[in-house]
Amino acid sequence: MNWTAALPEIFLSCAGMVILLLGVVQKKDSTTLCTMGVLAAFAMAAMLVLQVQPTAAYHGLFVTDAMATFAKLLILAGAALTAVLSLDFNAKAGTARFEFPVLILFSTVGMMTMASAANLMTLYMGLELMSLAIYVLAAFARDDLRSSEAGLKYFVLGALASGLLLYGISLTYGFSGSMDFGRLAQAITDPDGVSTGLMVGMAFILAGLAFKISAVPFHMWTPDVYEGAPTPVTAFISTAPKVAPFVALLRVMVGPFGHVTVQWQPIIVLVAIASMLLGSFAAIMQSNIKRLMAYSSIGHMGYALVGLAAGTEAGVRGVLIYLLTYVAMSAGAFACIIAMRRDGRAVERIADLAGLAKTDLPLASLLAIFMFSMAGIPPFAGFFGKLYVFLAAVQVGTPIMWTLAILGVLTSVVGCFYYLRVVKVMFFDAAEPAFDARPAGVSFVAVASGAFTVLFVLALGAFTGAAGSAAKALFG
């Protein structure tokens, strides 16, 4: 048995225990120390991920292929960026407790397990490990009513979604006799001869995962949790925990249900259309920037689903590039939101950004770059994510995919309206008092993500190649 395939996860888990112990035995506040430890563990894990050979381990429960490597690196990067963001925020909010980075770490282990899942049970275990840590994180500011509410809401709805997922898994197992992706794929080959029970099982699995990526109609929790959770947690939820379930979704849909694309494609198309529409129209009326980002992320998941709906290798490649650019933009945008702090208090209304270009031009420019990028305006990274998913849709070329592509580009124009509104508030409106000085960590994340977003265009070939080989691994 090739147990080293899971070495990054094993290492991270052990490191998590050690850091937890360290935090407990340390007398004085050890949050910074623990965060540094977690960041070091992430860096080490990333190196291990690169070392692991492509293989299937633990009797096929766990695979390490190019897809897993791509996803894990992205997850680690997203988690690390948000860990950096949390440092200063928690100190100022009075919630600097060493459990925070440790919870992020364990959540990351869960996500990495999901990315490697080759069995529905592995998938479920990873998903639960990820989610349980996030439930706690969402309620981390336990004296804050909104945060407690967000944690509770997320927990209750998340438990429901987990239930749906588990029910779907059990139906799938009952009607096909296996939970292994490979064997499921062998069992489910005839697009017309799929049993109803299996279809229902698949729909439930889809629903459970759609909840995690906050796709319509399983998005209800998103705005409230985004708004209520402490901002670094929101940043965390909107980056890596979107990637892992999405990769799992890709694995399940392309793997076990790969031969019955016709059965699930309409569902994905509907979910994608609904997410794009809701993401663009519902965001227009928001006045809280975290809620705006919530609807924005719903919309983004809709665009990424366009790639999955295509059901082709090019589509999966498009999804991966989309997720890559999305994580960078999202982390950067949340870094800018965390920098919104006036007289020691965090502010989060869009109106608070008024005239930011006059008081803090670098921050305003960075946030403007993220907004233009999310709107899909070239030459920023977000444009290329959209380009690849729409290319996949156009390549399939069926009327339904054309509808999806046309609706997609048109809703992106609607979405552009609210992104532009943020830019307008920052650049065109009269200035509000300046924000407090930014901590170095926040500046670092904002500048690093900004540089990635702007310079992505130069390294397009390399990223496309990496995503391409990851997609190829999935299609074998």
Add this chain to the structure above:
Amino acid sequence: MSETNIAGFPILSLVTFLPLVGVAILATLRGDEAAVAQNARWTALWTSLLTFMISLVLWGRFDPSVSGFQFQESRDWMPEYGVGYRMGVDGISVLFVLLSTALTPVCILASWDAIRTRVREYMIVFLILETMMVGMFCATDFLLFYVFFEAVLIPMYVIIGVWGGPRRVYASLKFFLYTLTGSVLMLLALLAMWQRAGTTDISVLLHTPFPYNMQYWLFLAFMASFAVKVPMWPVHTWLPDAHVEAPTAGSVILAGVLLKMGAYGFIRFSVAMLPDASAHFQPLMFALGVVAVIYTSYVALAQEDMKKLVAYSSVAHMGVVMIGIFTFNQQGLDGALFQMLSHGIVSAALFLCVGVVYDRIHSREIARYGGLSDRMPAYALVFMVFTMASIGLPGTSGFVGEFLVIVGAFKVNFWLALLGALGMILGAAYMLYLYRRVMFGRITKDDLKSILDLSPREIAVFAPLVLLTLWMGVYPSSFTSFFDATTGAFVQGHDQAMLGSAGQGLRPLTPLGTSPQTPLIRLGTNKIGVWGLVPSGVLGAKPLAFLPASTGTNLP
């Protein structure tokens, strides 16, 4: 594709990205605000002048007798998907590169005193805008073109929104969303062509035949983008708003270069790559062009705001350009290109003229002025030159373009030429009416009695534009020679494509009663139906199924 770059160094990349070096310098300027502003002005001016001087190499070394792309550069971008960083200019684009690099220093000079707040940021945005404009005209890769084409929106949005007039927020948003809506549909067309041809290299796409019903949809998608940019009636309504609210230099670039991007797109993509669909939609384009010419001329006549008047005249002039492009003959095309250049200079200069009095009185209302010629003789003279050029008086640049277009239109249809020429008469009406109300009469307003004539800086701005206008009017062949060979080959290629598709039975124009070689339309007869909008039988069947998964999937 032969790698020909007679300049010996990557001149197009240099011209495109040199302004960004200026941006980098501007970003590092430190000191008190007044000093930074002054240094920013000079840095931006020198950067743009240097860019212009380097771009003059194109003027000197461009070989007008060759019809293909010159000064080509090529770098890998996404080689396995047929996408590259490809730059090159041909007879169609070279003069627009020069127009962009020439107008930028003019704009920076024109903003010297007019822009007083956030000068450094203004100059940064303007230089970024220059990079995007030049890059767009130089790109010979469709994806690269699209990136530049869209990216132009960002600096222009900021220029209108930050340094604009009272309704700047509305105008900038309208500008952005109008243009974006069209562009995203073009993006889908781009993807479809990319998928079919396996590359986004324009020189390959130009020789890739697209099936007729695919062309039909591609044309509509391109039209959604380019028609907004031109702008064509009825999607022109963003233009007056954007012009009125934009600062003077913003209007200059908008009228001078940005509108040309739409017409350039029509020539480069719609007509060149989709010959059958272009012929099919010819009546529609003529109709829209004629409506633009006549309707917006009348609208211009009723305007009370000087900038709005010039903005509507732009729509009318671009209508003439569209008629010229869709004649598909050399006179029409040459005329369209010449008119684009001429309009780029003349309308830019007219906006500058408005800016001169706006800087002094802070009003653009025509009724606010009157009798300026007494106090401002030099200004009156300059304004006169550009008024005449806008009308199309022989001896000025405006005449050559309109004349050639009308000759080209005459070869297609008498009525088309007549209606197109109406624009010149109406143009004379609104421009002379404007001139009379602003310049002549007695000075009645007190503040006008002490108004100052052109300053040396303003003379420096106008002198090259006056010279160019007269040069283009008196000796047009020093400009037409640049694109004669290209348009000749272009028209020939188009005719061949028409003949070829006629042979294959793909020719769709029979329902409209035209012949393959010389597409004729009969305006005024009911044969034209709904201006060609109804697809012929070939199309009717399965409009969306033109890309079955099995055809020509060259992309991995």
